[in-house]
Amino acid sequence: MIQGIIGGALGAVSSIFGGLGRNNALKKQIKAIESQKRENQAWFDRHYNEDATQRADAQRMLTMTMDRISQRNRAAAGAAAVMGGTAESVAAEKAANAQALADTASQIAAAGAARKDRIEGQYLNRKNELQAQINDLEGQKRSALDIAGGAIGGAAEGFKSFSGLG
Numbered sequence: 001m002i003q004g005i006i007g008g009a010l011g012a013v014s015s016i017f018g019g020l021g022r023n024n025a026l027k028k029q030i031k032a033i034e035s036q037k038r039e040n041q042a043w044f045d046r047h048y049n050e051d052a053t054q055r056a057d058a059q060r061m062l063t064m065t066m067d068r069i070s071q072r073n074r075a076a077a078g079a080a081a082v083m084g085g086t087a088e089s090v091a092a093e094k095a096a097n098a099q100a101l102a103d104t105a106s107q108i109a110a111a112g113a114a115r116k117d118r119i120e121g122q123y124l125n126r127k128n129e130l131q132a133q134i135n136d137l138e139g140q141k142r143s144a145l146d147i148a149g150g151a152i153g154g155a156a157e158g159f160k161s162f163s164g165l166g
Contacts, residue, residue: 026141030134037130044123052112053105065104069097 052058076093079085 023141026137030137030141033130033133033137037127040123040126040130044119047119048116048123052108052115055112058108058112061104061108062101065101069101072097 053062073090073094076085076090080087080090
């Protein structure tokens with residue numbers, strides 16, 4: 001009978017320490033995921049708030065467009081001087097070139113908006129994944145504590161029945 005009590009007590013102690021150890025390990029995992037959540041937020045803040053016109057690809061596109069416009073403006077002015085074109089034809093060419101620049105800027109803005117949407121989608125997906133992991137670990141923590149609590153209750157019942165209190 002004493003062996004049964006000792007065995008039960010050791011089992012209860014083992015369950016308690018096991019549950020508490022599991023709880024501590026889960027807390028560490030949750031802290032690591034919280035760190036990942038902060039990194040994800042920093043990534044989002046950095047990329048979402050970028051100015052689309054300052055990106056290297058946008059700058060290259062604008063520079064190339066400006067170079068072509070400059071070449072066409074010089075060609076239009078040269079043709080007008082050689083062939084006797086009017087100031088109106090040169091102005092019309094310049095207006096068309098200005099429209100080309102505006103179209104390029106518009107394309108950059110549209111690409112920037114689409115990029116922001118993709119960044120937001122990635123961020124939200126990752127945020128939801130991390131939160132689901134935390135929720136799962138929190139459930140495991142509760143389970144580990146329930147096991148430890150059950151072991152304590154079982155040990156208490158065993159002692160009560162042995163001592164004649166139960």
